[in-house]
Amino acid sequence: MxxxxxxxxxxxxxxxxxxxxSALGAGTAASASPAVLAGVPVAGVSSYVDGAFVSTDYAYDDHDVAYPDGLTNAADLVQLHIGLDGGAVHVRAILETLRDAHVPVLGVGFDTDNNPRTGMASFPGGRWTANPALGLDAVAVVHSAGGWLLRPAGARWTTVARFPTRVDAGANLIDATIPLRPGAARWRMYAVLGAADANGHDWVDGSQPISDLAFVGDEAPANWQHQHQDAVLAGAADSRAAGALVDFGLLASRATRPAPPLGPGFHTLLYRSRLRLGEGxxxxxxxxxxxxxxxxxxxxxxxxxxxxxxxxxxxxxxxxxxxxxxxxxxxxxxxxxxxxxxxxxxxxxxxxxxxxxxxxxxxxxxxxxxxxxxxxxxxxxxxxxxxxxxxxxxxxxxxxxxxxxxxxxxxxxxxxxxxxxxxxxxxxxxxxxxxxxxxxxxxxxxxxxxxxxxxxxxxxxxxxxxxxxxxxxxxxxxxxxxxxxxxxxxxxxxxxxxxxxxxxxxxxxxxxxxxxxxxxxxxxxxxxxxxxxxxVDPAHVVLAVEPAMFMHDPATGLDLHYDHAYWVSGVVVRDGADTGSVDVTSLARADRANDSSRIVxxxxxxxxxxxxxxxxxxxxxxxxxxxxxxxxxxARSRQPVGNGLGASLRAVSDVTLDLGRMGLRVDHPLAVAVTGDGVANVRLVGPWTGRRVVVERDGTRVAVLHPTRALLTLTGDLSGRHVYVLRSSPS
Missing domain, CATH: 3.40.50.1820 (Alpha/Beta hydrolase fold, catalytic domain)
Incomplete structure (x- = not known):
């Protein structure tokens, strides 16, 4: 229990x-336009999406990584794309944080004969104790300074080719076309990510850790979901959990093969936020x-x-x-x-x-x-x-x-x-x-x-x-x-x-x-x-507003205003007041009353x-x-209905009401009863355009309006209680 x-x-x-x-502190200046994630981003799940093999990783699963030089979250893989570019292998890695293009170092391993008994047991540097051996026949190292294609030479790795790379800190991605041509073969692939220190040392020479593995799934829903990955890196779990069999024939045909539907249990999803908080x-x-x-x-x-x-x-x-x-x-x-x-x-x-x-x-x-x-x-x-x-x-x-x-x-x-x-x-x-x-x-x-x-x-x-x-x-x-x-x-x-x-x-x-x-x-x-x-459109709306709690920050894109709900919007609290409130009932609704029972x-x-x-x-x-x-x-008894509303305003100088959502009509006389405590604007949204509107206040004609848009505003000192009647006809 x-x-x-x-x-x-x-x-x-x-x-x-x-x-x-009132606000949460953010990091340094934000990158512009981080890359859009492909497919349906579910952590630990891979699929074919329009000619790319797309694998989504767990975000912030580098919690236990000892990064160099005080870095944090500097090599956290979010999504890996594998495709073809002119017949050669193309890779794209999207990172959670990419502030400095010189920091992340991506490694992509290829078991081209699908035989773990041939090739190298693991990536260079010795930071992954692969169990069983990976059988790597080639490894591509991708860094901002360029790319290196490595092949086994006995018990050592040797560079056999160089290739250009793109590390885009604005888009949070690493891009490269690797000089390998798989044709329509199926290769088993692995990928690692780590950070270079200020002297350029990284996982390739063994001086820095591997911070993230691609393709690892089945993380338990606890503790930032990196335990399975850690076990694979340490050789305590099957290394094949960090591999993916990629069908390049499907990539060449630009196939889409969605992942199976999510079943019962826990899944980790990712979405791309519009906020610009500085990463890290x-x-x-x-x-x-x-x-x-x-x-x-x-x-x-x-x-x-x-x-x-x-x-x-x-x-x-x-x-x-x-x-x-x-x-x-x-x-x-x-x-x-x-x-x-x-x-x-x-x-x-x-x-x-x-x-x-x-x-x-x-x-x-x-x-x-x-x-x-x-x-x-x-x-x-x-x-x-x-x-x-x-x-x-x-x-x-x-x-x-x-x-x-x-x-x-x-x-x-x-x-x-x-x-x-x-x-x-x-x-x-x-x-x-x-x-x-x-x-x-x-x-x-x-x-x-x-x-x-x-x-x-x-x-x-x-x-x-x-x-x-x-x-x-x-x-x-x-x-x-x-x-x-x-x-x-x-x-x-x-x-x-x-x-x-x-x-x-x-x-x-x-x-x-x-x-x-x-x-x-x-x-x-x-x-x-x-x-x-x-x-969605209740008969009665109460909305209390406290402007001090609004948050608007153009630098980050954060914009939280609590001045609207249901068919009430644009509530402005009068200067000098901490809070204001509106209480409005549509008289067109026969269901505006409830019966109640007290529970003890x-x-x-x-x-x-x-x-x-x-x-x-x-x-x-x-x-x-x-x-x-x-x-x-x-309520057991329905309320009498009429084309009108009752509103109470406290310390409010402006409010907008959507008449259509309230069930009210502008082509019938409309009664607006307002109780207030000062000067205010009551804005009524409806199909007013092209109509002549006679406005009566407390039985006296006070105006004839000809609205040019779908908005009519009642303005004045609303202290006490006042009843407006609006009679409109086509102009």
Missing amino acids: RTGRLAFFVAALMLVAAMVP IGQATIDAPGRTPAPVGSLYAGPYQPYLVWLPGHLPPRPPLIVHMHGFGGDHTSDAGEFGPVRSDKTVAGLFIGDGGFTPPAVVAFPLGRGENTFYMGPAEQDVLDVTTDALARFGADPDRVVLSGVSMGGFGTFRIGIRFPDRWSALVPFIGTGGSAQYEFGAVPGPVLDEVLSPSRFPAGAAELLDNLADLPIRMVNGQVDPLVNNVLVSQDTLRLDQLGYDYRAWVLLRRQHEVVPALSNCVLLEALTHRRQ AAGENVTSGADLCGPNDAVHTGDAWREVGIELRP
């Missing part, structure tokens, strides 16, 4: 409580206004970002998607052990990576979040959004059934990202996380001090005050009563706020648990979350089997818990 996993450290909680993350492994920081940025660990700045996926035994044609974020100190593989059937074999590894329990019938994507300790802010937040987009496209997943979830720091991220983009998700499931209600934990600290070290509205990351945004997004929370890291006071205040708002929520507190996740006990929570569908319950599985949702004979974890929540369901 899985009893829990520590995913977060006290120091991390103290840090995030003391500083507001930099320093992630958390900033606070007027304070020195605090380092929080590594920032994986490269253009090719990995994420893990778990696939169940069966998926429907348009499967749901769960995006699950790791805790502090973890990576995209850290929560792999929580997923899959409960494993009865008790191993030491199981104590650290889990023994299963979460079994949702969904694609589960695990983002890296650009680092182990990034709190899903800035580039890390963008990574979560990009992984969501990529996974939806790759698996044909249903965009209306996307659950955002996470553990510990990932639970914090679930609040943070879910609340800021409420229209992207169908449900939120934070485990041992909180909305960061700092005013309750630090209530005795004077306001000016909080303003200095926290966000302008006194929340780390400004999440809790935005709980209003969950009007159309169910949330399910699971926490431990005696959690020493995520204070249960914070969790209780989040729960109280959701209860005050009357939103659809559930909150379970495990009375005997600390900072732990119990998958078998909580699996039903994920299953219930999958029953919800994303609200307790449970245990000490005396009989149960999970958090009810009796379950298969679950005996020795737990007791309490549950509170509100269940919402469509």
Whole structure:
């Protein structure tokens, strides 16, 4: 039985409580236009793509490499292409990081007779103890200074040809045409990558290590996925795992032979990010206004970002998607052990990576979040959004059934990202996380001090005050009563706020648990979350906005604005205010009201089997818990409908509403009731062009408008409550 996993450290909680993350530090200036990955980039998988043999490697699998001269991630192979150029072998290597063209050294080995008993046992330099022998009949060494083709001469290698090379630091690639002509033969090939030091020494002369092998697959979903590769390099695993049999006849015919579909279990995927963060492994920081940025660990700045996926035994044609974020100190593989059937074999590894329990019938994507300790802010937040987009496209997943979830720091991220983009998700499931209600934990600290070290509205990351945004997004929370890291006071205040708002929520507190996740006990929570569908055009939208949390950096391409959701956009908070909010209801929707039931319950599985949702004979974890929540369901009586809307604006000077998505018409009289607290613009998007619009305010005609585009703006002092009626006719 899985009893829990520590995913977060006290120091991390103290840090995030003391500083507001506004951006994550990046590395040096970014390269321009890194190469596009070919095919479907799945790590450890090879296929034929339009006349090229394409093999994708694991990103950042050089974690244990001792690079020279303080280099990091300097020779990390992401993808290798093998093709033909005028009948000669062409190779292209795409790297995660390529800042200095003189650093990477690529080696390509050829067993041309497919006989490991002939040729050389391994590459020159002795840094790969191949077991069994590779039987290399030729090796091409590719470097910025040129290429060398080596052939065996007795027990030594000798250079038999030179050839030109291209090492493009802007595109992160190494390119060369090797003077070997395979015809239509099938050759077994190997490839290695390493870094040269400042004196030009590298793996070829044995002075520097080989940092990466091509073609190695079947890496376990743990610890940056380099253990199998390390074992192959050390001779402890079969060297044939690092070889590929390449059919040059297929390359000559420009064949495409896709890899087999991904089966159940874990797979590592890569996508190409549009951000320009400087490559390499930099320093992630958390900033606070007027304070020195605090380092929080590594920032994986490269253009090719990995994420893990778990696939169940069966998926429907348009499967749901769960995006699950790791805790502090973890990576995209850290929560792999929580997923899959409960494993009865008790191993030491199981104590650290889990023994299963979460079994949702969904694609589960695990983002890296650009680092182990990034709190899903800035580039890390963008990574979560990009992984969501990529996974939806790759698996044909249903965009209306996307659950955002996470553990510990990932639970914090679930609040943070879910609340800021409420229209992207169908449900939120934070485990041992909180909305960061700092005013309750630090209530005795004077306001000016909080303003200095926290966000302008006194929340780390400004999440809790935005709980209003969950009007159309169910949330399910699971926490431990005696959690020493995520204070249960914070969790209780989040729960109280959701209860005050009357939103659809559930909150379970495990009375005997600390900072732990119990998958078998909580699996039903994920299953219930999958029953919800994303609200695309709800009848009622609430959007609270905190401009201080916006991020716009033209240098990196990072642009995160939280001023829109559903059919509301362009929310501008009035000067001098920290936050603003809009609350808008379409009167054209008969389903704009809900009936509700309050949930107050307790449970245990000490005396009989149960999970958090009810009796379950298969679950005996020795737990007791309490549950509170509100269940919402469509009202039994339909609401009267009309062509109008009601809006409440607080500290907002500008807002745009899409009338079509609200179900409203411009060719009928349109009533707009607005309650505000100052001058504001209410912009109404609709088919206004070519129409004459008579505007009445509180029963008095105030204007006749002739819109020239699909936008009509109501402007004025909206303090108090005012009713506009718009009567339009063709001009």
